[in-house]
Amino acid sequence: MENRHWRGLGKRVSSPAVPLLEIANLIKAYPSPEGGTHTVVDVPSFSLAEAQQVGLRGESGSGKTTFLNLIAGILKPDSGHIVIDGKAMSDLGEPARDRLRATTIGYIFQTFNLLQGFTCLENVLLGMSFGPGADRGFATALLKRVGLESRLNHYPRQLSTGQQQRVAAARALANRPKLVLADEPTGNLDPRNSRESLRLIREACRENGAALLLVSHDQPVLDQFEDVHALHDINRAALQPGEAEA
Amino acid sequence: MTLFRIVLKSLRQHLLSTAVTALSLALAVGLLMTVWVVKEQSHATFTNVTAGFDAVLGARGSKLQLVLNAIFHLEASPGNIRWSDYQFIKKNRAVQLAVPLAVGDNYRGYRLVGTETNLFNHAYDGARTYQVRPGGRIFEDGYKEAVVGSFAARRLGLKVGDKFNPYHGLIFDEEARHADVYVVVGVLEPTNTPADRVIWIPIQGLQTMAGHDPKAATDVSAVLIKLRAPTAGFMLDQMYNKQGDKMTFAFPIGAVMSQLFDKIGWFDKVLEAVAYLVALVAIGSILASIYNSMNERRRDIAIMRALGARRATVFSAVVLEAGAIASLGVLIGFAFYAAIMSTAASVIRQQTGVVLEPFVWHRVMLWAPLGMIALGALAGVVPAFKAYRTHVAEHLAPVS
Numbered sequence: 001m002e003n004r005h006w007r008g009l010g011k012r013v014s015s016p017a018v019p020l021l022e023i024a025n026l027i028k029a030y031p032s033p034e035g036g037t038h039t040v041v042d043v044p045s046f047s048l049a050e051a052q053q054v055g056l057r058g059e060s061g062s063g064k065t066t067f068l069n070l071i072a073g074i075l076k077p078d079s080g081h082i083v084i085d086g087k088a089m090s091d092l093g094e095p096a097r098d099r100l101r102a103t104t105i106g107y108i109f110q111t112f113n114l115l116q117g118f119t120c121l122e123n124v125l126l127g128m129s130f131g132p133g134a135d136r137g138f139a140t141a142l143l144k145r146v147g148l149e150s151r152l153n154h155y156p157r158q159l160s161t162g163q164q165q166r167v168a169a170a171r172a173l174a175n176r177p178k179l180v181l182a183d184e185p186t187g188n189l190d191p192r193n194s195r196e197s198l199r200l201i202r203e204a205c206r207e208n209g210a211a212l213l214l215v216s217h218d219q220p221v222l223d224q225f226e227d228v229h230a231l232h233d234i235n236r237a238a239l240q241p242g243e244a245e246a
Numbered sequence: 247m248t249l250f251r252i253v254l255k256s257l258r259q260h261l262l263s264t265a266v267t268a269l270s271l272a273l274a275v276g277l278l279m280t281v282w283v284v285k286e287q288s289h290a291t292f293t294n295v296t297a298g299f300d301a302v303l304g305a306r307g308s309k310l311q312l313v314l315n316a317i318f319h320l321e322a323s324p325g326n327i328r329w330s331d332y333q334f335i336k337k338n339r340a341v342q343l344a345v346p347l348a349v350g351d352n353y354r355g356y357r358l359v360g361t362e363t364n365l366f367n368h369a370y371d372g373a374r375t376y377q378v379r380p381g382g383r384i385f386e387d388g389y390k391e392a393v394v395g396s397f398a399a400r401r402l403g404l405k406v407g408d409k410f411n412p413y414h415g416l417i418f419d420e421e422a423r424h425a426d427v428y429v430v431v432g433v434l435e436p437t438n439t440p441a442d443r444v445i446w447i448p449i450q451g452l453q454t455m456a457g458h459d460p461k462a463a464t465d466v467s468a469v470l471i472k473l474r475a476p477t478a479g480f481m482l483d484q485m486y487n488k489q490g491d492k493m494t495f496a497f498p499i500g501a502v503m504s505q506l507f508d509k510i511g512w513f514d515k516v517l518e519a520v521a522y523l524v525a526l527v528a529i530g531s532i533l534a535s536i537y538n539s540m541n542e543r544r545r546d547i548a549i550m551r552a553l554g555a556r557r558a559t560v561f562s563a564v565v566l567e568a569g570a571i572a573s574l575g576v577l578i579g580f581a582f583y584a585a586i587m588s589t590a591a592s593v594i595r596q597q598t599g600v601v602l603e604p605f606v607w608h609r610v611m612l613w614a615p616l617g618m619i620a621l622g623a624l625a626g627v628v629p630a631f632k633a634y635r636t637h638v639a640e641h642l643a644p645v646s
Contacts, residue, residue, distance in 0.1 A: 066639075074552060074638045095556050102554020113549045113642060117259040122251075129248070130554035175554070 019083075020178055020211050021048040021071065026080035028066055040066045042237040043080070050178065053202060053212040055225035062231045062238035064215040068181045071213070072105050073097035085178055102131035106172030106210065108201065110184035112164045114156040120167045121152040127174030142170040145207075146200050162193035169201045173208055180205050182214040186221055198224055249559065252550075253567045256543075263535040264571055267528075271575025274521070274528035275618050276582025281521045282610035283583075284590055285514050287602045289507050292318075293500040295439055295600060297470060298370045299345075301479055301497035303327070303335055303486065304468040309496035310506055316347055316468035317499060318440045318598055319357055322416060323349050326465035327493055335469060340478030343368060346466040348452040353410050355418040356398040358445045360452030363387060368472065370437055382406045382432030387448045393432040397442035397599060404430050404445075412447075414457060425456045440599035525618065528575070532568050533625040540632045547633050548641035557634045564630035565623050572622020576615040583611075 023046040032038035040063040048054055058064035069075040071082060073089055082089040085104050089097060101107075106127070114123050124139040143152055146166035156164050165185065172180050185201060186194035198221055205212040214221075215231065222228045232238040257264045297317050304312040305325030314321040329346075336344040345368070348360035366376040366384050378384060378393065385391035394404050404410070408430045414422040428447060436442055453463050473479055479497040486495035496502050547560050587604035595601050 069639050069642075072552070074642075095558070098551070098554050098556045101552070105554075107552055109552075109642060113545075113552070115255075115546050115549060117255050117546075122255070126252075126550070127553055129252075130550070130556075130559065134248070171553075 019047045020050045020052070020085060021046075021213070022081075022083040023047065023071070024081045026070060026082060027078045028063075028070055028075060029078055039237040041070060041077070041235055043067065043235050046234050048179070048211050048213055051206070051209050051211055053205065053225060053227065054214070055222040055228040056213065056215040056231045056234070057217065057219075057222050057228060058215045058231035058238070059217050063235055064231055065183055067231070067235060068107075068183050068213070068215060071179075072107055072181055073101050098130070103175060104178050106175060106177035106180040108168050108172045108180065108182040108185045110187040112156075112168040112188075114164055114167055114171075116156050119153045119155055120148055120159070120170075123156070123167055124171045124174045127171035128176075131175035139170075139174060142173055142204075143167070145204060146170050161188055162190075162197060165189060165193070165197045166200060169197065169204060173204055173210065176208065177210050180210045180212045182212065184216050184218075185214065186216065186218065191220065194218070194221060195224075249563055249566060252563055253570055256563070256567055257570060260535075260539055263539065264574070267531050267535045267571050268575040268578060270531050271528040271572055271618060271622065272578035272582050274525040275576050275579025275614055276586050277524050278521045278614040278618075279579070279583045279608075279610050280586045280590060281514075281517045282614070283587060283604070283608050284594075284602065285517070286608065287606075288594065288600070289504075291600050291602060292598075293503045293507070295503075296499045297439065297441065298368050298372060298472065299343075299470040299499065300473045300476060301471040301482065301495060301499065302468050303331070303344075303471060303493060303495050306492055306494050309494055309502045312468060312494055312496045313499055313502045315349065316470060318600075319349075319359065319444050320440075320598060323467040324494070326462060326467055327469070329464035329466060331493065332466050332469050335471065335482075338482070340474055340481065341471055342474045343470075343472040345470040346449055347468045347470065348449050348465070349416065349467045350458070351412040351414055351424065351452060351455060352416055352418055353412050353445055354402055356395075356402060356443060356445055357416055358392075358412050358447055358452060360447050360449035362449055365446075365470070366393075370439060370441065374437070376437065376441070377435040378432040379435055382430075385431055385446070385448055388450060389448065390426060390428045390451055391431040391448070392428045393434060393446045394430055395434050395442040395444045395446070395599075396436040397595070398445055399430075399433045404433070406430055406432060412455065414455075426451070438601040443599040525621075529572075529618070529621045529625050532571055532622050533628055535571075536564060536568055536626060536629040537632065540629050543633070544636050544641045547636045548638045551636065551638040552642055560636070561630045561634040564633045565626040568626025568629075569619055569623035572619045572625075575622070576618055579615065579618075580611075 023043055026041060026043040027039060028041040029037040029039040056064065066075060070077050084100060087100055092100065115126065118126060120143055121139055124142055125134045125136065128134055128139065140152065143149060146169055148163060148166055151159060151163060156167065159167065182201065186197055189197055202212065216222055295317060302312050302316045304316065305327055307324030311321050311324050315323045332344065332346045335341055343364065345362055345365045349357060351358040363384050369375050385393050399405070409427050411427055412424045413419060414424060453465065482495050483497050486493050550560060584604060591602040591604050
């Protein structure tokens with residue numbers, strides 16, 4: 001049963017020519033403590049094709065979380081356009097953006113953000129509850145795919161950090177997303193777990209036909225991507241390398 | 247994972263506060279239902295207890311005291327009337343039946359009531375007459391025999407063939423033992439009326455008990471009267487209460503008891519107010535417990551929102567959770583009600599012989615639980631609004 005679900009994911013074929021994500025003139029600013037505003041994101045143009053996997057190198061303070069939150073529709077831009085799967089975010093009200101996120105986007109957080117009161121299986125089920133609806137078989141298959149078949153009913157606190165990361169990856173894929181956003185997904189892992197988790201995330205996205213946009217400051221992580229961009233090249237508001245330390 | 251499952255998870259996560267809040271609400275629901283049921287059932291029951299008679303004739307004094315003494319076997323008698331007064335009203339053409347009563351003695355706190363055997367042939371509730379349990383019989387006039395009410399027999403452990411010495415007065419005093427020895431010849435089947443708490447003996451026995459004033463040997467404490475037509479009661483009321491000044495004619499019995507409830511109506515109001523106050527505090531505790539946990543929940547809410555949950559969904563989840571706590575409280579509240587009401591009914595029966603039915607349907611059992619669930623859910627609106635306004639990005643720490 002689980003294999004059937006999993007094979008179904010792998011059949012989603014992508015074409016690099018079809019843009020899944022298109023961004024134009026995206027600006028997000030926050031009020032600054034000194035008065036006035038502080039622009040965090042200023043992206044003139046960015047795009048991602050279906051099933052494409054891109055690594056973004058972003059230092060601390062480069063606005064990478066804000067950038068991903070804007071794409072996910074969690075934050076609303078001050079101006080600019082984000083089009084995902086043919087739907088312009090700016091044309092959508094909040095409920096529609098929630099719906100788009102629930103059905104089209106998977107999100108992996110640096111701190112995993114698993115619900116502590118929910119088991120592994122329930123966390124993954126939650127990832128699909130607000131979109132396609134709970135599918136226990138598929139959730140189980142996802143957890144098996146990331147090697148946690150014996151941990152279905154364990155709570156996050158009963159898992160190692162690496163295992164929690166894998167649950168988060170399974171949850172991000174639970175709603176059969178077209179786009180997976182990953183914000184420093186290996187930031188809390190040791191190098192060995194980091195490599196293994198990233199391999200799993202990339203493989204799972206590939207099998208799922210989902211595009212992957214991963215931001216990290218960790219060069220060994222980014223080295224595993226064929227397609228890597230520096231965030232400060234995309235985001236004009238990002239600090240240039242060395243600025244943060246200065 | 248349905249909304250219901252999410253709510254269930256949250257309830258489990260906050261088990262202690264859920265349990266404490268539900269219990270406080272249960273107490274409120276239990277109290278609300280008890281107050282209403284006791285109030286209405288006791289009013290209905292006490293004003294319907296007439297022992298099958300329309301009126302009571304007794305010494306000049308309070309009608310209420312007369313009824314409490316002759317019908318409920320509570321209170322002291324307001325005084326005696328002469329045997330001739332009893333004979334006089336008995337011969338009145340408007341009177342179908344007149345039964346004399348004499349009180350003044352007890353056996354271990356249960357009062358002895360002297361009467362005539364025709365009381366036992368009279369329907370005490372319009373249809374049923376007093377029945378003696380198998381192996382027993384009604385006493386015979388002129389003999390030192392007793393028939394014991396079912397409750398008194400159980401509490402005193404009396405059975406047919408047992409002998410006992412009555413004690414003087416209505417309150418048990420070991421020093422006041424009469425020399426007379428009575429034998430139990432019958433135990434009555436339960437009637438669920440004050441008669442169950444009484445030991446019945448022949449009226450001459452009580453009148454002539456050793457140590458009683460010989461001058462009062464033919465006096466009676468009260469006369470129970472069954473009229474041929476209720477309208478005759480007004481005529482007798484006129485005759486005894488307005489024109490006469492020696493006796494009191496308490497008619498109709500139910501109306502006299504209603505006056506009692508009118509007098510203690512303020513007490514009902516106080517009880518109601520206390521019950522409402524407890525309910526209000528319980529509802530407030532739902533609001534406080536969920537609201538106080540909102541800070542720790544905000545991260546979970548932000549995660550759910552990041553996974554695509556709408557604001558309306560998290561709002562509904564919190565309201566549903568409040569409603570669920572209230573529903574749980576209501577369920578436990580029925581158990582509380584059963585416990586409180588059974589105790590109250592037992593105490594009332596013990597003190598008055600009047601039987602309240604804890605498990606008979608009453609409309610408060612619908613409106614109180616539904617009202618509490620609705621108010622509970624309403625209390626959830628405040629924390630739900632806080633959940634609704636949760637800023638997702640701010641609570642998805644850390645930001646890099």
